[in-house]
Amino acid sequence: xxxxxxxxxxxVDGTQLLDQVSVDIKPACITALIGPNGAGKTTxxxxxxxxxxxxxxxxDDQPISDCSLESRARRVAFLTQSSALDFxxxxxxxxxxxxxxxxxxxxxxRRVVEEVVDKCDLGNLSKRIYTTLSGGEKQRxxxxxxxxxxxxxxxxxxxxxxEPTAALDLAHQLTFFNIIQMLxxxxxxVVVVLHDINLASKFADQICVLASGQVLATGSPGEVxxxxxxxxxxxxxxxxxxxxERPVIQVRATL
Amino acid sequence: xxxxxLMFALLLAILTSLTLGSAAIPLADxxxxxxxxxxxxIRRTIVLDIRLPRILLAIxxxxxxxxxxxxxxxxxxxxxADPALIGVSSGAALCAALYLVLGAALxxxxxxxxxxxxxxxxxxxxxxxxxxxxxxxxxLAGIAINALAIAGIGLLSYVSTDVQLRSVTFWALGSLGxxxxxxxxxxxxxxxxxxxxxxxxxxxxxxxxxxxxxxxxGISVPRLRIRIVVFTALAVSIGVALTxxxxxxxLVVPHLVRMxxxxxxxxxxxxxxxLGGLLLLIADTLSRTVFAPAEVPVGILTALLGxxxxxxxxxxxxxxxxx
Numbered sequence: 083x084x085x086x087x088x089x090x091x092x093x094v095d096g097t098q099l100l101d102q103v104s105v106d107i108k109p110a111c112i113t114a115l116i117g118p119n120g121a122g123k124t125t126x127x128x129x130x131x132x133x134x135x136x137x138x139x140x141x142d143d144q145p146i147s148d149c150s151l152e153s154r155a156r157r158v159a160f161l162t163q164s165s166a167l168d169f170x171x172x173x174x175x176x177x178x179x180x181x182x183x184x185x186x187x188x189x190x191x192r193r194v195v196e197e198v199v200d201k202c203d204l205g206n207l208s209k210r211i212y213t214t215l216s217g218g219e220k221q222r223x224x225x226x227x228x229x230x231x232x233x234x235x236x237x238x239x240x241x242x243x244x245e246p247t248a249a250l251d252l253a254h255q256l257t258f259f260n261i262i263q264m265l266x267x268x269x270x271x272v273v274v275v276l277h278d279i280n281l282a283s284k285f286a287d288q289i290c291v292l293a294s295g296q297v298l299a300t301g302s303p304g305e306v307x308x309x310x311x312x313x314x315x316x317x318x319x320x321x322x323x324x325x326x327e328r329p330v331i332q333v334r335a336t337l
Numbered sequence: 338x339x340x341x342x343l344m345f346a347l348l349l350a351i352l353t354s355l356t357l358g359s360a361a362i363p364l365a366d367x368x369x370x371x372x373x374x375x376x377x378x379i380r381r382t383i384v385l386d387i388r389l390p391r392i393l394l395a396i397x398x399x400x401x402x403x404x405x406x407x408x409x410x411x412x413x414x415x416x417x418a419d420p421a422l423i424g425v426s427s428g429a430a431l432c433a434a435l436y437l438v439l440g441a442a443l444x445x446x447x448x449x450x451x452x453x454x455x456x457x458x459x460x461x462x463x464x465x466x467x468x469x470x471x472x473x474x475x476x477l478a479g480i481a482i483n484a485l486a487i488a489g490i491g492l493l494s495y496v497s498t499d500v501q502l503r504s505v506t507f508w509a510l511g512s513l514g515x516x517x518x519x520x521x522x523x524x525x526x527x528x529x530x531x532x533x534x535x536x537x538x539x540x541x542x543x544x545x546x547x548x549x550x551x552x553x554x555g556i557s558v559p560r561l562r563i564r565i566v567v568f569t570a571l572a573v574s575i576g577v578a579l580t581x582x583x584x585x586x587x588l589v590v591p592h593l594v595r596m597x598x599x600x601x602x603x604x605x606x607x608x609x610x611x612l613g614g615l616l617l618l619i620a621d622t623l624s625r626t627v628f629a630p631a632e633v634p635v636g637i638l639t640a641l642l643g644x645x646x647x648x649x650x651x652x653x654x655x656x657x658x659x660x
Binding site (some may be wrong): 133144151152153154156158160162165166167168169170171172175176178179180182183206231277 | 341411414415416539540542543545546549550552553554555556557595599600601
């Protein structure tokens with residue numbers, strides 16, 4: 083079971099967004115994507131999800147484009163940066179939308195949603211009207227929805243998060259990472275775009291650094307988080323502190 | 338608000354409407370007329386051949402417009418979309434008028450022309466909006482197409498004969514005055530279209546998240562779009578062919594439903610259908626009783642009531658419109 087991007091290139095109107103990118107998205111593994119703005123992180127997720135068509139994306143050794151939209155939706159869930167939802171659904175109703183690709187019956191769907199509500203501590207939010215929630219609260223409901231989509235079969239699931247923690251406070255960021263660790267422990271492949279390099283270093287099993295549409299480095303946090311890699315990708319000078327397996331970065335005062 | 342309450346209110350409105358009119362008929366006689374009991378021939382005719390078909394037509398047409406409004410609002414992800422506002426109704430009316438002035442006034446041909454008109458305009462609005470890139474672009478495209486269609490109807494009224502002119506004006510205003518059992522039979526296509534819309538309820542829920550998000554939930558958005566456009570055009574155009582343009586029912590009703598019964602399309606579609614039927618029935622009953630024996634076209638009445646409601650909605654959006 084695997085989702086592999088093999089030497090994937092992608093361009094829009096002559097602009098090269100991704101250039102020969104290879105990433106191995108492994109089951110039971112948290113892959114963090116880091117890189118400066120416009121590096122191609124979101125494009126990579128959209129290609130990995132099969133939404134944007136590109137050569138070289140293989141789901142279980144088959145081109146992902148051969149998968150039907152429905153069967154893909156049962157395995158690959160994607161939380162985008164922002165959702166357009168502007169109708170007064172309850173949180174619970176939004177989470178139920180994650181069950182749309184499944185034909186498992188109302189009873190089972192309700193049980194799945196209840197389990198996710200329980201696991202993610204969404205009891206109170208789920209009863210409220212989505213449009214009245216704050217940005218972070220909305221995000222937590224959306225995370226719940228994405229979990230509902232793949233909850234039955236986490237072992238064959240790919241869960242992609244595009245900057246999920248941007249709107250979350252410190253405590254809920256931590257909750258989010260606990261949730262994705264739980265997903266990983268149950269066998270899911272998790273890909274998460276992060277801006278906070280220290281959070282990536284602390285929680286990811288594999289980090290992929292993207293810059294200008296190219297993979298600069300892939301590997302364990304200890305291998306990837308070096309002053310040389312971060313300097314090349316972000317143009318910022320850093321020092322690494324802490325354990326060599328999961329280093330912490332400190333930015334130097336000047337570029 | 339529950340479905341049982343809605344159904345009860347609808348029943349009550351039907352009975353009340355049967356008794357009211359330029360000739361008041363007591364409830365006992367209404368029952369007698371329906372059950373074949375002892376009642377004067379003239380009252381039997383009024384109840385069975387004039388009021389009952391008109392009431393049924395109001396319910397069917399109102400239900401079709403409101404359910405279509407609910408579906409279109411979901412599809413456009415905008416609670417301010419309405420079949421009349423985005424030009425579906427006037428597009429249907431334009432093609433109906435074209436047919437009337439240029440072709441023979443045969444009802445099936447008329448309905449088909451209205452359907453083609455409704456289909457074309459909805460499609461145009463969606464396509465222009467897609468190129469514009471935003472939902473607001475779609476709404477604005479709707480306004481433009483609406484204006485074009487109305488101008489087209491205006492032009493046609495110049496080249497039409499006096500008799501044709503009367504019919505063309507009728508389409509612009511909207512009235513249930515022409516109701517008979519034949520039009521009720523044609524209108525039976527509307528509940529079928531509503532059923533098709535209801536079948537898309539889960540997908541409509543998903544699309545409120547965004548086109549991209551809906552695709553991640555396994556939904557082919559372009560195909561869903563086509564189906565919704567066809568079904569709403571069907572429901573609305575048949576209404577337009579039979580009764581003319583009735584504005585604001587499609588806007589107001591789904592709102593009332595969302596405010597009181599929630600937003601899932603599982604509820605919004607059927608509840609809008611019932612409430613839309615109920616409101617159009619009440620409006621039509623008012624339109625034929627308030628100035629009896631004269632009649633105000635019901636489209637004027639719904640616009641008079643719906644206009645202020647729409648303004649209220651815009652003001653309550655508080656910058657969320659994003660136009």
